[in-house]
Amino acid sequence: MHRFLSAPVAVCHSIEATRLIEATAMADLPPRALMQRAGQSLARFALAVAPHARTIWIACGPGNNGGDGMEAAIHLRRLHPNVVVTWFGDMRQLPSEAKQALEAAMEAGVTFAIQPPDSLRPGDLCIDALLGIGANRAPKGKMNEWLQLMRSAPSDLISVDVPSGLDAESGVLLPNMGFGETTMMAGILLPGALPDITRSVKHPQQRRYTLTFLSGKPGLLTGEGIDLAGEIWLDPLGAETWVRAVQPEWTVNRSKPKRVVDHHAHKGARGDVVIVGGAGDAQKDHSMAGACTLAGAAALHGGAGRVYMHLLDARAPRNNPLQPELMYRSIRDLDLQKVTAVCGCGGGDAVGTLIPDLFTDCKQLVLDADALNVVATDAALRTLLQYRAQMGWQTVMTPHPLEAARLLGRKDAAEVQANRLQAVRELVDVFECVVVLKGSGTLIAGPGMPCHINVTGNSRLATAGTGDVLAGFIGALMAQGMPAFEAACAAVRRHGEVADEWPTATQLTALDVAHRL
Ligand SMILES: NC(=O)C1=CN([C@@H]2O[C@H](COP(=O)(O)OP(=O)(O)OC[C@H]3O[C@@H](n4cnc5c(N)ncnc54)[C@H](OP(=O)(O)O)[C@@H]3O)[C@@H](O)[C@H]2O)[C@@H](O)CC1
Ligand SMILES: Nc1ncnc2c1ncn2[C@@H]1O[C@H](COP(=O)(O)OP(=O)(O)O)[C@@H](O)[C@H]1O
Ligand SMILES: [K+]
Incomplete structure (x- = not known):
């Protein structure tokens, strides 16, 4: 025993x-x-x-x-x-x-x-x-x-x-x-x-x-x-x-992040990440740029050499004094073949216009939040995902149960929660990529990979923005050379571990998680 x-x-x-x-x-x-x-x-x-x-x-x-x-x-x-x-x-x-x-x-x-x-x-x-x-x-x-x-x-x-x-x-x-x-x-x-x-x-x-x-x-x-x-x-x-x-x-899941440790490494060798999202609505005075900041901060603390931000909200400032290392740049000015893109954090519907280019140009892609909602409604994107798989390009999807329900055409999150194990396998079959089904006991599965159950983390992660942090972290590990499935497993484990290690009497915010990765 x-x-x-x-x-x-x-x-x-x-x-x-x-x-x-x-x-x-x-x-x-x-x-x-x-x-x-x-x-x-x-x-x-x-x-x-x-x-x-x-x-x-x-x-x-x-x-x-x-x-x-x-x-x-x-x-x-x-x-x-x-x-x-x-x-x-x-x-x-x-x-x-x-x-x-x-x-x-x-x-x-x-x-x-x-x-x-x-x-x-x-x-x-x-x-x-x-x-x-x-x-x-x-x-x-x-x-x-x-x-x-x-x-x-x-x-x-x-x-x-x-x-x-x-x-x-x-x-x-x-x-x-x-x-x-x-x-x-x-x-x-x-x-x-x-x-x-x-x-x-x-x-x-x-x-x-x-x-x-x-x-x-x-x-x-x-x-x-x-x-x-x-x-x-x-x-x-x-x-x-x-x-x-x-x-x-x-x-x-016991995977651990592998980061670039060579003494002679320079910032170009540690991988580039671009975060795409952060939509805004001027009429409603809404902005989701913060979601991108969280993903960007996670990518930096996760070890990426350079982190670029493509913000969809034209009004949002192109400078964040809390994270001055982030560089604001359009994806049009980046070589998408060489960066890992993390797409969808606070993306709104507007992210849909960029997705086809990212799908066809970017070899390493993490899809979160609104990027997943766009994929859920567009059969052509599903075909593009299958094409990516055939090309050996790497894609990770990180749905929470409601996003998973939309992707699978289910009524609501409860239908996914009723059998999470089956849902994650179905997502892999349909989209032919690595899937992280988030929540208590996050599940990670990928084509031809042994399914992983993650046991780190707790309900203190149930606070806005922690999913953005996870997406940015996965992107950072992929940019540093970890294969998509390993990167997803390692990021999920460490992300949860931060919450487990956090002092019980202190509130945990998403930015705290990013800073401790
Ligand atoms: N065999 C061995 O040597 C070993 C066995 N092991 C042990 O056996 C366990 C599995 O045993 P098991 O198959 O008998 O199932 P178990 O869950 O005890 O009972 C099912 C019965 O309950 C009923 N029932 C179902 N739901 C119900 C409900 N809501 N309310 C009321 N009734 C309900 C259902 O009958 P039904 O009413 O549907 O006809 C069925 O008769 C396993 O978990 C382990 O502990 C281990 O020690 C290893 C060695
Ligand atoms: N009860 C819980 N136990 C473990 N992890 C959790 C729990 N609740 C939420 N999480 C984790 O927190 C993150 C929340 O992500 P998500 O729902 O996308 O939030 P957001 O969109 O606000 O960033 C996921 O990584 C999820 O697995
Ligand atoms: K029992």
Whole structure:
């Protein structure tokens, strides 16, 4: 057992792959052995996490996840005076291994309560063994009440395998089905699906852990999974050989920026970046030039030798005393073959007029914000992107979920969030370039590349302009010679890391992020 994200290499398997690993491991082991190992591991983990708990409440569900909880109860009962087990299930419908675990628990004298413990205090422990990777709809009724109680209690919480009700593949909480009990999987929203309106608020004193078995699960690392999972531990249950035999689909992003370090390097050798955007509307007295300044500052602090600014807003000053290193120049006066262009930051519709030239002339391109919105509405640009791919020119797109929805022709951001992993792959297929799908658990994918999940960063990045900073940073790394996919991965990781390192009591602004890259 180890802390999942502390391992030198951390990978995630799809749920289908995990099922395959489970089946092949079980075929080689005596019946119930894997579940017994899971129970033992869980009991050990529980005592390590909450050694002074007065009460340990294990809530067991109707499938094998509940079986893990019962196996753990058998051990914990021997070692702890107050273990309360509640069980939500039907003996006749229990899978055979979970049934054996239930019978063994009864034989061992585990007592089953009808209700959860009366009071849950700080230091006590709740164990959520209600649903695992077999969850196919939102928990309702009593099961939902128990979950809300556990998630809002001041006590510590261990989710067994995955937090119950979370789609372990996509990282979304499974929605309530409005009409009847239609099943759904892998975040595919079926007609009639209602959002879960009963999300509980985490108690500030609660420490959350997930002890996951056999394989890393992508849904723990993106979307709503990160908050629900807490600190993730992985126990392969002795099935490492079978785990290694199955190809993982996702790799935890560990990439680091590579910058020019030669002693004799001059500014021309460190790469040129041009930031294109910053539209204005004189009639409305609007200007988005600041978005370009942020991207430009990020490109400078990200190591680019020279950073040019092509501002669309004719009224915006061509000088910024806060960042005097930025040079204001039209793209017409630059050799676009030799610069990396970061296009779209605060670009408005006006950026559309420059895009065709940038697409045909510029070998290294980062598309953000309004540049993405232009691409979403113009099929000819899609063809140009495919042409770029054939030429071996490098393009990175950095959509947030709403921009991704526009690019994919989806109704809204929620449709993308419902299955971020699928969305990012689809974007790569359609646009044949590197795609960074931003948000909690940013995803990075590219043609023929292993998909990466980023685990740095936090909601302090949810402030205007941090996306511009990321785009400028990616451009700077590409300008310094990193291939597009590596540059995107490295920039996303470091950008998030800045937010993780920032002192908790101080507000983080986008410019702060740029200055610390
Ligand atoms: N086998 C082994 O040796 C090992 C197994 N392992 C463990 O097994 C877990 C997977 O087990 P699993 O496949 O039984 O799935 P799990 O999530 O426990 O239950 C699904 C059941 O719940 C039901 N159901 C679904 N949603 C529901 C809802 N909202 N509300 C109410 N009911 C709902 C659904 O039935 P349905 O009602 O849809 O017919 C189904 O019967 C895995 O996560 C890991 O913990 C590991 O220890 C390794 C060793
Ligand atoms: N909760 C969060 N956890 C991690 N990263 C986040 C979170 N919220 C936002 N971010 C990051 O902050 C950046 C916001 O980008 P974006 O939405 O384009 O903002 P803007 O357009 O204002 O620059 C992205 O890199 C995104 O991944
Ligand atoms: K669980």
